[in-house]
Amino acid sequence: MTLEETNLSAEEILDEIRIDKISENSLFIAKKYGYAPYMIERYISMLGYEEALKLVESFEKFKKRPTILCNYLKYDCDKLIKNLENLGFSVKNLEWCDYCFYIDSAPESPSIGSTHEYLKGYYYVYRDPASLIPPLMLNPEKGSTVLDMCAAPGGKAIHILLLMEDEGLLIANDISRRRSISMLSHFVRMGFKSYVIINEDGFELPRKIGLEKFDYILLDAPCSAEGGIMFDPSRKTKTSQQVLAQLVKREIELLYAATKLVKRGGRIVYTTCSIAPEENEYVITKVLQFNSEIDVEVPRFNIWSNGITRFSDLIFDDRVARCVRIWPHRHGMEGYFICSLVKK
Numbered sequence: 598m599t600l601e602e603t604n605l606s607a608e609e610i611l612d613e614i615r616i617d618k619i620s621e622n623s624l625f626i627a628k629k630y631g632y633a634p635y636m637i638e639r640y641i642s643m644l645g646y647e648e649a650l651k652l653v654e655s656f657e658k659f660k661k662r663p664t665i666l667c668n669y670l671k672y673d674c675d676k677l678i679k680n681l682e683n684l685g686f687s688v689k690n691l692e693w694c695d696y697c698f699y700i701d702s703a704p705e706s707p708s709i710g711s712t713h714e715y716l717k718g719y720y721y722v723y724r725d726p727a728s729l730i731p732p733l734m735l736n737p738e739k740g741s742t743v744l745d746m747c748a749a750p751g752g753k754a755i756h757i758l759l760l761m762e763d764e765g766l767l768i769a770n771d772i773s774r775r776r777s778i779s780m781l782s783h784f785v786r787m788g789f790k791s792y793v794i795i796n797e798d799g800f801e802l803p804r805k806i807g808l809e810k811f812d813y814i815l816l817d818a819p820c821s822a823e824g825g826i827m828f829d830p831s832r833k834t835k836t837s838q839q840v841l842a843q844l845v846k847r848e849i850e851l852l853y854a855a856t857k858l859v860k861r862g863g864r865i866v867y868t869t870c871s872i873a874p875e876e877n878e879y880v881i882t883k884v885l886q887f888n889s890e891i892d893v894e895v896p897r898f899n900i901w902s903n904g905i906t907r908f909s910d911l912i913f914d915d916r917v918a919r920c921v922r923i924w925p926h927r928h929g930m931e932g933y934f935i936c937s938l939v940k941k
Contacts, residue, residue: 605849605883611842614875616909622646626653632833636823636873642909643874648926655926659827662699662929663709665720666729666756668787669696670763672719680714693900697729718787721755724828725931727923731815731868732756734896734921734937740765741812744858746799746851749776751783753817758789767792768811770799800850803857812863814855818848820869820876824932827925841875848880856888856940864894865938872924872932874908878917881936885914893919894937901928904936 616635619627623638630637630653640649665688667674674696678688685704691697700709709715710722723729732753737743739762748754749771758767769784771777774796781794797805799816821836821844822829836844848869855865869876881904885891893916904920906913920936 605846607839607842607846610845610849611839613911614842614845614879615838626650630657630833631830633837635838636833639873639908643905651926652924656826656830659925660929661724661827662701662726663703664691664697664699664723664726664729665709666723666752666759667696667698667720668718668759670759671788672714672717677714677719681709681712684712691726691729693898694729694733697726699726716786721752721783721787723752725825727824727870727930727933728752729756730921730923730933731817731866731935732760733898734935735760735813735815735864735866736897737761737765737813742766742768742810743813744768744770744802744811744815744855746770746802746814746816746855747772747819748794748817749773749780751780753815754780754792755783755787755789757813757815758784758792761791763789763791765791769794770797770802772796772798800854803854806858808857809860809863811859814859814863814865816851816855816865816867818851818867818869818876818880820844820848820871821873823871823873823876824923824925824934825870827931841873845875845880848876849883852880852884853887856884856891856938859940861890861940863940865891865940866935867938868933868935870931870933872922872934874905874911874913877922877934877936878904878906878908878913878920879911881917881920881938882914885916890941891938892941893917894939895919896921896935896937904934 619634627634627637687701745754748769902922904917923933
């Protein structure tokens with residue numbers, strides 16, 4: 598399989614997504630908050646001036662909420678919460694996940710990642726609740742065959758194994774051997790057994806392992822991480838439009854490969870920690886054009902926002918409105934995009 602099947606180059610992508618005209622309002626906000634001007638122009642195009650300003654300000658004033666996933670296969674969640682409260686943590690339940698909790702306040706010591714309960718594998722720590730949503734959308738059945746295409750550092754793969762009740766098979770793939778070592782340590786710490794870790798370029802997997810192999814695929818695509826500016830302010834200027842086009846090309850490649858790997862009737866969840874439509878609705882639209890066997894599902898639940906169907910001069914496939922958008926200023930979480938796809 599080659600990208601020639603999709604007939605797109607990074608240069609062609611850049612020609613389509615490039616933002617050349619920057620308004621005075623965008624230049625003002627970009628200078629004040631230290632952003633690449635094209636990003637602010639994009640925010641205003643999507644949200645309008647007032648809401649774009651709220652988005653930018655939310656990155657500056659964001660209340661971080663470390664979140665834990667209780668390993669209910671290994672330990673009782675109620676007991677876990679009582680243990681953490683006895684250590685001085687204030688723990689609150691997430692309204693949309695019964696076994697997921699955010700840390701409202703913490704003692705000076707121990708940290709949430711150094712308790713005895715953590716070391717025994719009773720829970721996994723995420724920097725933000727949004728990371729928990731894609732596996733919930735994937736919703737793999739017990740005993741199924743699942744691929745996590747870009748799995749390291751392993752948080753979503755751990756959630757998938759939990760949802761599978763550690764029965765079936767998870768192929769946790771990541772191109773980085775170094776990052777995979779860390780992922781393996783978490784799998785071992787938490788006591789899982791129904792997995793295999795491999796180190797491959799995700800785009801090469803159809804050629805190396807064959808077509809239509811998986812019931813479920815999670816693609817947490819390498820992206821600009823523009824939704825995580827509150828954690829890494831360098832993201833305000835790190836990604837030029839040229840670099841963005843290269844990322845988009847790669848995201849299209851990986852999602853296209855996923856459409857070849859999933860079985861008929863199987864589900865793919867595509868997700869990024871980016872609020873850039875170029876990496877999200879644009880990518881979904883292109884892959885829908887390239888593979889007519891793929892459709893966008895209505896997600897299992899969506900208490901957040903929907904995908905956008907147009908941006909600047911780009912008009913996306915109407916079906917992207919079924920996708921999920923997490924906006925920091927609206928939802929108090931890291932910016933995320935989640936789209937559930939099915940192979941007909």
